[in-house]
Amino acid sequence: MPDRPFRPTLRRSWRLFKAFRVEQTDPAHFYGMLAKDSVDQIGSYQDLDGRWVLDVGGGPGYFADAFRASGATYNSLDADLGELSGLGDPEPGTVLGSGMDLPFRDGSFDVTYSSNVLEHVVKPWKMADEMVRVTKSGGLIFLSYTLWWGPWGGHETAPWHLLGGHRAARRFERKHGRVPKNRFGISLFPVTAAAGLAWADQQQDSVVVERLPRYLPKWSWWVLRVPVLREVVTWNLALVLRKK
Numbered sequence: 001m002p003d004r005p006f007r008p009t010l011r012r013s014w015r016l017f018k019a020f021r022v023e024q025t026d027p028a029h030f031y032g033m034l035a036k037d038s039v040d041q042i043g044s045y046q047d048l049d050g051r052w053v054l055d056v057g058g059g060p061g062y063f064a065d066a067f068r069a070s071g072a073t074y075n076s077l078d079a080d081l082g083e084l085s086g087l088g089d090p091e092p093g094t095v096l097g098s099g100m101d102l103p104f105r106d107g108s109f110d111v112t113y114s115s116n117v118l119e120h121v122v123k124p125w126k127m128a129d130e131m132v133r134v135t136k137s138g139g140l141i142f143l144s145y146t147l148w149w150g151p152w153g154g155h156e157t158a159p160w161h162l163l164g165g166h167r168a169a170r171r172f173e174r175k176h177g178r179v180p181k182n183r184f185g186i187s188l189f190p191v192t193a194a195a196g197l198a199w200a201d202q203q204q205d206s207v208v209v210e211r212l213p214r215y216l217p218k219w220s221w222w223v224l225r226v227p228v229l230r231e232v233v234t235w236n237l238a239l240v241l242r243k244k
């Protein structure tokens with residue numbers, strides 16, 4: 001089990017929030033902290049030592065070191081070569097491909113992980129199904145994504161996305177003289193908590209271990225039981241499933 005037990009306290013949420021504020025200027029700090037936090041969190045469900053992990057939409061590999069430090073063999077897949085090369089040569093064990101059509105056999109990995117990718121995918125629940133498919137029996141699926149109606153749903157166009165994704169994109173372009181990196185309807189989609197919870201409830205090949213607001217302290221997790229409120233305050237929904 002992990003060296004650092006995972007404790008979703010208010011202090012941890014505050015530290016993540018402070019790091020998030022410097023994501024653009026100091027991405028290594030933010031992603032390094034998020035990676036350690038993720039590995040601790042996953043480690044609270046599944047011992048990672050000696051396990052094969054697939055990170056779907058892993059980007060340039062910010063999470064690689066943290067997973068390797070836990071003893072796991074880290075493999076990553078991403079659809080964008082530019083993202084994969086963001087820190088130099090892609091990490092060993094990296095595959096270029098789509099999360100919606102994973103180029104792996106059924107039951108290949110002990111843990112499939114995806115962080116902040118689903119909202120960038122045109123068929124998010126196809127990608128989620130693919131993650132379940134490539135997970136071994138008894139293995140863990142950890143799927144987390146940013147909710148559209150939350151404060152960061154529009155990414156760099158937030159909070160104007162709350163008035164409409166296209167409108168927010170046009171506003172961004174007028175203000176900055178360029179299109180946003182995350183383009184509504186092309187690489188950014190309005191994914192809700194309701195859709196993720198419904199997908200998890202309908203699973204036949206896996207059981208739901210936990211549904212949680214990924215960054216929030218444990219005492220606030222009850223918000224997920226309240227329709228509408230959960231869409232706004234959860235920020236990021238994490239679904240944890242165990243393959244049968």
Ligand SMILES: C[S@@+](CC[C@H](N)C(=O)[O-])C[C@H]1O[C@@H](n2cnc3c(N)ncnc32)[C@H](O)[C@@H]1O
Nearest residue numbers: 057058059078079080083098099115116117120
């Ligand atoms: C916001 S980044 C998240 C990176 C990392 N997982 C994290 O949490 O920081 C979204 C990533 O998803 C990747 N992506 C988008 N569509 C994808 C797809 N269909 N299949 C796999 N990766 C995809 C992008 O290239 C990008 O690297």
